[in-house]
Amino acid sequence: MITAPTQNVYLPKAAVLERVVCEIPEVKTFYWRFEDVSEQTAFRHFRPGQFAQVSLFGVGEFPTSLPPSPTEDETFFTVRQVGSCTSALHHLTPGERFAVRGPYGDGFPMEQYYGKNLVFVAGGIGLIPLRSCIVYALSNREKYQHIQIFHGAKTPKELMYVPKLHEWEQTPGVECHLTVDRGNDGWKGNVGVVGSLFRKQGVEIPVENTIAFVCGPPVMFRFVIKDLLAMGFAERNIVSTLERYMKCGVGKCGHCCIGVAYVCVDGPVFTYEQIKRLGEDI
């Protein structure tokens, strides 16, 4: 008989789906917990920006970012339905089982940012990984200076985490600016790309001692970076998370290589300075 190795890094741990919340069309949030309580306790020591691998029995495995902050009690994923694995997750009903392994990667170094201003720029579902940082920063509010959140979506219906956005809008000491590409009758906010918010009346972004978190589709990323650099941001003060199809999550398989870096172990969080040095297009 072949005995199992003592520690198998690829071994997923069984988890139970507890409830599902629809965020926007095709994007749902899945609240879950590990069947084993000790696994749950161990897992909750993740850092904002890390990711996990989700296994769907009989289908496969996919990497996904972790939107909860370690300061929150619940564990959940927010996933868009695109491929076979994410579709299988979308078809699960509460009570059904799947499996999770992680957390993997290097998160945002939130401790290094103590005493700094934070600017979050999220386009569409780019808010998923940044949600973790925002919630973390807000629960350690006294450790950070000014906090600004800029979130853009295609339509008002596609704004992510609406209850949270309302909460952030009401929070004193936090600026939350929203924009949509196309408004509808009920929409009284800004219409335009995320970058248009930077030039809006009454918006002042401090450049000194500020970290800008940028996450969103490539087009948005490119233009926001341009705007931030024009404002005078240093390249090392712009951070983002990159996405690749991570298979192993532990720096072995080479699926997620960009230039010399493995996104799964060196990232997924990179500063813009590092991104430019990777030696390959992102």
Add this chain to the structure above:
Amino acid sequence: MGPNEFERVRVWDACALSGFTRMAGGFNPRRSVHDRRNRRFFRKLAHYFIQRELSMACVGCGRCAAVCHGDIGMPTVVEMIRAATNEAKAR
């Protein structure tokens, strides 16, 4: 296996195949053949990977050369690069 039992299987994949880096949304960072070919040789032989891993990723087994119909195994490619470098130096 029963209805509620699952087996975890490993399926081999190769970085020279186009599906290797393709993501569910359809975006493929290494879409074309030359991107994947460059990737393969850089990954196995380039100095920055050797610096990173403190060893070469190619173990020199020669199987790639033995099975390749197009003769683009590791030794041939290294020889091509060496010849091109010498030629450039001589010029």
